[in-house]
Amino acid sequence: MKLTLIKPNIGRMEHSLYVDEARMEPLQLGVLAALTPPDVEVALYDDRIESIPYDEPTNLVAITAETYTARRTYEISAEYRLRGILVIIGGMQPTLIPQEVMQHADSIYIGDAEFQWGQVIEDFRQGRMRPIYKAGVGSPQPGTLTRRDIFNGKGYLPITLLQFSRGCRFACNFCAVSTYFDKSHYCRAVHEVVQEIEAAEKRNLFFVDDNILSNFEAAKALFRALIPLKVKWVSQASINFTQDLELVDLMAKSGCIGLVVGFESISPQSLRWMKKSPNIIGGIKNYKPQLEIIRDYGLQLWAAFTLGHDYDTKESIERTLEFAMENKFPLAAFNILIPYPSTPLYQKLAAEGRLLYDGAWWLHPEYRFNYAAFQPKNMSAEELTEACWHCRSTYNTVGSLIRRTFDRRTNMRSLYRLGLYLRYSTLFRKEVFKKDGMRFGLH
Ligand code: B12
Ligand code: SF4
Structure with a gap:
C-alpha cells in the first residue's frame, strides 16, 4: 500500500506563483508518517515548493488543512478524486468546521492523529473507510518519534x-x-x-x-x-x-x-x-x-x-x-x-x-x-x-x-x-x- 501526504500552499500571488521562502518542515505530516504502519510506503509532497504529481500511482491521499489552505486543499482533493483515489483531510479546518470539509473529501479526520490514524489505515485496507473519524485531542506523540526522513531534500529551513x-x-x-x-x-x-x-x-x-x-x-x-x-x-x-x-x-x-x-x-x-x-x-x-x-x-x-x-x-x-x-x-x-x-x-x-x-x-x-x-x-x-x-x-x-x-x-x-x-x-x-x-x- 502507498500513502501520499500533502501539505497545501495558501495560494498564488496576483501575477505569479508564490514560493514560501520561510518554509519549515510540516511536523504534522512527520507525525502522521510515524503513526503509519511500517509496511506502508509513504511519500510527501509539499505544494509550497513542488508540483503535485497527481498521476503518480498511490492508494490513499492524506491532506492537512488549515483555514488559509482550505481552498487549495479542496482543489488538490478534487484532482485526486477525479482519478478515483480516496482522499482523507485532517487538521485544524476539519476539526473547526467538519460540515464544510466533508463536501470535499471521502473521509475527514477530526482531532489529533495519534488517537485513530492506525484505525484509518486498517479500515482502508479492509475497504471500509468511514466518512468521519472523530478523535480526541491530548498529549503530543505518546511513544512516537517524528519520522523526519520524509523531509529530506525538500529545502526546509x-x-x-x-x-x-x-x-x-x-x-x-x-x-x-x-x-x-x-x-x-x-x-x-x-x-x-x-x-x-x-x-x-x-x-x-x-x-x-x-x-x-x-x-x-x-x-x-x-x-x-x-x-x-x-x-x-x-x-x-x-x-x-x-x-x-x-x-x-x-x-x-x-x-x-x-x-x-x-x-x-x-x-x-x-x-x-x-x-x-x-x-x-x-x-x-x-x-x-x-x-x-x-x-x-x-x-x-x-x-x-x-x-x-x-x-x-x-x-x-x-x-x-x-x-x-x-x-x-x-x-x-x-x-x-x-x-x-x-x-x-x-x-x-x-x-x-x-x-x-x-x-x-x-x-x-x-x-x-x-x-x-x-x-x-x-x-x-x-x-x-x-x-x-x-x-x-x-x-x-x-x-x-x-x-x-x-x-x-x-x-x-x-x-x-x-x-x-x-x-x-x-x-x-x-x-x-x-x-x-x-x-x-x-x-
Ligand atoms: C508552527 C506554526 C506555523 C509555522 C509554520 C510551520 C511549518 N511547518 O511551515 C509558521 C510560523 C511559519 C506559521 C505560519 C502561519 N500560520 Co501557523 N501555526 C503553527 C502552529 C503553532 C503549530 C503547527 C504545528 O506544526 N503543530 C504540530 C502538529 C503536530 O500538530 P497539528 O498541526 O495540530 O496536527 C495534528 C492534528 O491537527 C492532526 N492533523 C493535522 N493534519 C492532519 C491530517 C490528517 C490526514 C490527519 C488524519 C490528522 C491531521 O494530527 C496532528 C498530530 O496530532 C499552529 C498552531 C496549531 N496548534 O496548529 C499555528 C496555526 C496553524 N497557524 C495559523 C496561522 C493563521 C498562520 C499564518 C496564516 C499566520 C500569518 N498571518 O501569516 C501563517 C501561514 C500558514 C500557512 N499555511 O502557510 C493558525 C491557523 C488558524 C486556522 N484556523 O487555520 C494556527 C492554528 C495558529 C492560531 N493560533 O490560530 N505557522
Ligand atoms: S494565550 Fe492561548 S488562547 Fe490566547 S491567543 Fe495565545 S494560545 Fe490562544
Missing part, C-alpha cells in the same frame, strides 16, 4: 520543529487553538522530548507549542532536562511568564534565544474585550517592566499584534506601531484580526451580522490574504486593511530594520544573535511584501 505541549489554558476570543483544544493544555513526557532531540541531527529547535509556558512547573521540568543537551531553541509563549524569574532563568539556561509573544494590543479595553487574560494579569502598565526582564535575559522577541478589535481606532493602531518601534522588537507581526470558523469571535460577529464575504471568507473568490473579513466598529474594513498594511510596511522598511539592529542587549549580544537577526528579519521582510493581497487557491 535548517531548524527542527517539535512539540513539548499542545493547546493553552487561556481563552482569547479570536484563538483557533483555544477552540480546537477547548482551553486545555497537554504536555508530552519530557524523556520522549529528549529522545526526539537526540534523534534529530540539528541542534536549532523550534518548539511549535501554542504556549510553551502555559504550565510553569511543567515547562521548568522540560528546561532542566534541556540544559545538558546544549541546544538553541525558540517557541511561543504568553507574556505572563515574566512573573516567575526562576522560569525565565531556566529558560535562558536551557538555550532559549527567542519567543513569539502575543501582545495583541496596548489598549487595556481591547485586551479585556478579546479576553487576553495573560496580558491583563497585573495590568497592562506591566509591559514596560516585563520587557525589561526579557531584555535582561537577551531574548529576541517576535511581537505579535492583532488589529481591529472593537475598541481599536486608527489612532490606537498608530500607537501600537509606535510601541513596537520604540521597543525595537527584532520581528513584529501586525495581523489583521481574523474570525476563524467556530471561534467565539466568529460566532459573535456572525450574530451581529458583521461578517463580510458571505461568512466563509476563506473560500470567497474576492477575498485576499490580509484583507479585513468583517466590519470593524470604528473604521471601515478597507481602512482597517490599510492601517495594518501601513504598520507592516513601516516596520519592515530597510531603515527600520537597520535601526533595530543596534540593540546591545538583544541583537548585538553576540555574533550568533546578530546573524540570526539579520537572516530572519530580511527573510520575513521579503515574505511580508510578497504575501500581502495573495489569492487563495491556484485556480
